[in-house]
Amino acid sequence: MSVLRPGDAGTGQRDACPSCLRRGRLLAELSPVLDRLAGDRARLFAALALSEHELLDALAGRRRRELAESLLRVDTEELAGTRAGGQICRHAAVCPPALRRQGADGALFLAGPTARLTALTAAPVVAIVGCSDASDYGIESARRLARGLAACGLTVAAPLDCAIQAAAHEGALEAGGACLATLSDGIDAPVPALRRHLHTRLMGNGCAVSELPGAVRGRRWGRHAAVRLAVGLAAVTVVVEARTGSAEMAAAAHARELGGPLGAVPGRVGSRLAAGPHELIRAGTRLVRDAADVLDMLPDARGCAAARGLGAGARGAQGGPARATLDSCSRRVLERVGAGGDTPDSLARPGEDPTELLLALSRLELRGLLGRGDGGRYVLRSAASAL
C-alpha cells in the first residue's frame, strides 16, 4: 500500500501516453497467457518486450478482436486511476534512460512521486538478483553488499519477493540509502504480509514501480517481470546466489543482452546455490566481494564515492579496522566461521576449552563481526560501524 496521503494527489504526474497505458491494461488482461509462458523465461522476456499491437498479435489468440475493441473503449483517465502516484512511459522525457534500452513501449506505474524515481535513477542503480531458497550465507552477502552500496550513494533495485531481495533492501535501509523496489503485482495490490513492514519502511525515501496497473495480481510471471524490470533499470547487475538454469540465470543473461556489466558473488565450491555465479565467473563475469568491487565496474562512480569521502570506507566494509584489534583466539574463531563452521560443536577443536569458545563467539557477536541466523547458527557479518 502506498504511504502517500490523499492530499498528495497532485504530486503524481501523468507522463504516460494513452497507448502505453493501454498496454499496461493489456498485460493485465493477458495475465493467464503470460503465466503459461512463465516456464520458459526467454520467451516470457521476449513477450514482455513487445508493444501493444505486437502483444495482441502474438498472444491474444481468439480474443484478439474483442480485446482490441475493449481497449479502445477504455477511458485513459480511468486507466490512470484516481490514486496518487505517477505513471511514466518510455516516451516521456522523465523516463530513466536505462529503461529505454529494454525496448518496447509500456507504462510504469509508480507508488510515489515521479520526481523521486528520477532522483533515484540519477545515481547509479545496482540490481541484486538471487534465488528464492537462499542460504544464510547468500542472504547475509546480499545484505552486506547492499549496505555498502547504499553507503556510497548508489541505489539498490530489486523485487520484494524472496529473502535475498528483501535482505538487499534491508541492508540498503540500514545504511540510510534509498531503495527501488520493483513489484510483481500492481501498485495497489496488497503487499504480502511478510514484506509489509519492509515495504512501509522502504517507501519512506524510496520508490516502488510496477508494470501492472491498479490492484492486478502478477501471479507467476509477475515475479520474473519484476526481476527483468530491476535489471532493466540498473547500470550493474549482481547475481548473489542462483542454481544453474534458473530464472535468476535468465535474468543475468538478459542483463548481458542489455549490455550492462554483470557481477557475481562466489560461494562454496560444490554448493548448488553457488553453481550459477561460479558458471558466470568462469565465463568471464567479474567477481564481486563487496561494494568496492561493484564501484570498480562503474565508469564514474568512483568519483561520486570519493566525493563523499567514502572510498576507503567501502573497502573497509569487510571489517578490516575492526579485525585488527582482535586477539588471536577470536581471530581464529572468526576464520573458522568463515570456513563454514556455524554451530559451537562444529567450531570446537579437541583440546580447547568449550567455554572459552563460547566466550569468543559472544565477544565477536557483541562487536558485530558475527551474527546469529536461524536456529542460532553463526554467520559472518561486517560491523555496521566499520562503514
Added chain:
Amino acid sequence: MLARTHTFTLEGLLTRPVTVEVDVRPGLPAFAIVGLVDTAVREARERVRTGILNSGFEFPARRITANLAPADLPKAGPGLDLALACAVLGATGQLSREHLESHALLGELALDGALRASAGTLAVAQAAREAGLRTLVLAGARAREAGLIEGLDVAVAERLASAVRVLNGGRGDPLPEASQPRTQRAERSAEPDLADVRGQPHATRALVIAAAGGHNLLLSGPPGTGKTMLARRLPSILPPLSVEEAIEVARIESVMGATVEGLIRARPYRAPHHSITAAGLIGGARQGWVGEAVLAHNGVLFLDELSEFARPTLDALRQPLEDGSVLIARARHSAIYPTRFMLLAATNPCPCGYAGASERCACSEADLARHRRRISGPLMDRIDLHATLAAARAPAGAAQRDGEGRVSSQIARSAVLRARERQAARLRAEPASLNAHMDTSVLRRHAQPTVEAVAMLECAAAGGLLSARGRDRVLRVARTIADLEERERVEARHLGAAIALRPDSATAAGGAR
C-alpha cells in the same frame, strides 16, 4: 440417637475434613443425606443400606438423617460410604461410639459389604495426621500408601464387619501382600545414561546447565540428532526427590487413582504428544483429574515437536510457568494444583527439519515464517537456554572424538548436585530456591558479576543485543555456569557462554530474517 464419624473429601489435591452426623429417630422410614453432596454420595444411600444388611447388621426402619458437615463444602466421591455406614451403625448402637472421635474412615462400600479403596489415600492420610486423628481405617488395596505417613496408625478393613471390629477396639485385617516388584518404579534396570548420547557436547553441556539451575531449555536441530534422547536423560542428572517432594508427587498420583506402593525417588518425566489439548495439559476436565503439567510437578515436562503444538495449548502453560501452580475454576468446583516443573522443548528449525544446515531444506520463506511464529510467544519468554544440534558429521578422528565429550550421568549429576548446594546456601534467605527463579532484585543481590562481566553486559545492552529482560536471563544462566565451575563471582567467560546459549531474539519475536 446421634453418632458422629470423621472422614475427608478431596478438592483437587487438597483434602477437607468432613464430619458425618447421623440421627436416627422414630418416624416414617427414610434415609436423607444432606450437605451439598454430589451424585456419587447421594447414591451412597443404596450402597450403605445394602452393605449394612449384607454384613449381617440391622438397617433401622426409622427416620434416618445424615448430615455431612460443613454444610457449605461440596462433597464428592464414593469414599464417604464407610463413614456413613459406621455413623448409622453407631447411631443405632450396633458399634461402640467410644473410638469414633479418634478414627478417620475412608472407603467405598460394595453391595456385599466389602470395602473398596478410594483415590487420594495419601492426601487423606496426611490430612488425618494433621487433624490429630490417631488411626485411619481403610481398605487394604491402598493401605501401604497411607502407611508412608509417619505418626498415623493404619487399620486395614476388607469388609464393613472388620471396620466395626476395629471401632469396637479389636484388630484390623492383615495387610495384603505387596504387588510384584515390577511396579517398583524407583529401581529401573535400564535407566538411560547421558553417556549414550554421542556427538553433541554443546547440547549436553546445555542440559547440565539447565539441570543445575532449573532453567528451561529449548533444543533445536534436524531430525535424528538426539534431541529426544537427551531429553529422556534429564531426569537421570537431576537430584533425586526429597522426601517432601516425593510425597507431593505421590499425592498427585494417588489423586489420579494410581496405586502408590512406595515413595519413588526418580523425578517425574512427562512427554505428552503434540496433539494434546489445553485441558489435557492443565487438567480440570472433571474433578480430580489432573493434566500433564501437574503430573510433571517436581519433575520434567518435555514438549517434543514444539511447533506442532496448538497455540491455545501452549498459551495454557503461561500460568503454570509463571506462578508454579494452576487454578482450575469450573462451575462446580475450583482447585489449585502445583505445577513446578522444568520445561524442556525440542523443535526442528523448520517444517522439513533441515533449515540452514544444508541445501536439503525445501521450505519456502512463508513456511519458515509460519514455523517461527508457532514457537514464539509467552513460552519462549520463559525459556532461558537454547542449544542447536547439528547433524553429526563423520568425524576425522573418530576414535578420539568418541571418548571425549561424553559425560556419564553419574558425573553430571554430582556436578549438578554440587551446584545446587551452592545455590541453596546462597539463596537460603530468599523465596527463590533455584537460580532460574531469581527475580531482578534477588539477582542484583546475588549475581556478583566482575567488572569485566559488567562491561560485557553493558556492551550487549548498548548494541541492542539484549533487552532488559534478556539481560536478567543471561545473568541468571551465567550465575548457574559460575556455580558449576565453583566460582564465587560471575566472570566474563560465564557471561559469554550464557550469551551464546541465549534464545534467539528472532525465535522469540517471530521476526523476519
